């Protein structure tokens with residue numbers, strides 16, 4: 001027949017584990033959460049075959065339960081086993097056994113050991129031999145020893161709690177130190193958006209003390225935030241309420257002294273038990289960083305303007321010496337940029353190309369003016385002299401620290417992708433993309449316009465030239481883009 005064990009413990013996890021173990025080992029199990037419940041249960045049901053009880057429990061503890069059982073004629077023969085974690089003293093066990101308990105086991109036990117002990121106690125043989133429950137001492141003696149035993153257990157429990165408390169305090173101290181010393185400002189809000197925490201660094205950032213903000217509703221921030229920013233804060237708070245994390249929002253705060261501070265804030269919701277319980281935000285003053293960024297940008301813009309002015313002055317120098325190509329560089333620059341944009345080259349590259357194109361023939365200042373303006377076709381010697389202009393242009397510009405490869409773009413503007421160009425006979429991708437675009441624009445402009453030795457040929461022959469040599473001399477994408485510009489987009493050389 002199945003034996004029934006009554007287990008008594010105020011901890012539901014303990015009850016659950018014990019119940020699972022015992023049921024899977026073939027016992028029926030009754031459960032009680034304190035001595036009083038256990039007693040009622042033992043009296044109402046058919047009495048259990050064994051009682052397995054914890055000691056410290058509310059309402060009625062294990063000692064009192066054991067004493068009640070052993071004093072009751074109906075229950076006194078039921079084996080009683082203490083199973084307790086808070087064993088502190090041999091006296092506890094002695095007291096338990098003096099009450100008539102069969103065993104005093106300390107948690108946790110290996111399941112096999114616990115089951116073996118229970119089997120032993122339940123064995124018929126054992127029951128036959130079991131001694132008569134010892135008579136209990138005087139009533140007062142019981143209470144004295146009961147109180148002592150409980151007191152020892154409570155003391156142990158208190159010291160455990162104290163140790164846990166000390167650990168908690170150490171953790172709290174660590175948290176407090178980071179909170180107080182962080183240079184960023186940490187702000188916490190509860191679910192109603194009341195400010196519940198502000199780290200002291202707020203005073204360095206805005207000149208307010210944490211106490212001035214604590215306990216206020218976040219809408220009160222509108223007195224210290226610019227109107228634009230408060231709108232953004234309201235919108236962000238709504239997003240956070242819906243579970244979003246805001247990685248870096250930038251707001252403008254107004255410090256106590258009236259200075260506007262640019263503050264970057266990262267915030268996330270605080271979720272407790274699956275519900276929105278508030279939010280935590282970390283704010284960093286980036287006013288100086290912003291200011292530095294702005295100054296850097298201004299410096300860069302200034303530098304760029306002065307570079308552009310220098311380049312324009314250089315272009316004029318070339319063109320005054322060489323009136324026939326006057327305007328050539330400017331028109332080439334316009335067309336080259338249009339082609340590059342049509343090809344969707346990055347803006348940075350287009351900017352560099354423009355600067356290079358405006359002075360791409362600057363090397364011609366090292367060639368005698370008579371040759372440049374010769375009103376006839378050039379001899380081979382004269383032409384080889386002209387060909388030095390791209391390398392000469394490179395030499396003039398190579399030491400200037402442009403943010404773009406201006407000197408190289410110029411050196412390679414007469415290279416051809418089949419390697420037939422000059423000065424280095426570079427092929428394909430070895431020629432800078434800007435130079436490949438510049439080459440197409442240069443050829444088209446040169447053919448279409450008037451030259452010292454011949455009138456302008458017009459656009460038709462220029463288009464024929466680049467179409468015929470597309471992919472041979474000229475970059476195919478640049479050619480396609482150039483043809484689209486003239487044929488479909490109404491581009492004109494001006």
Ligand SMILES: [Fe+2]
Pocket residue numbers: 360361389413414442
């Ligand atoms: Fe050239």
Ligand SMILES: [Fe+2]
Pocket residue numbers: 328332360361442
């Ligand atoms: Fe040119």
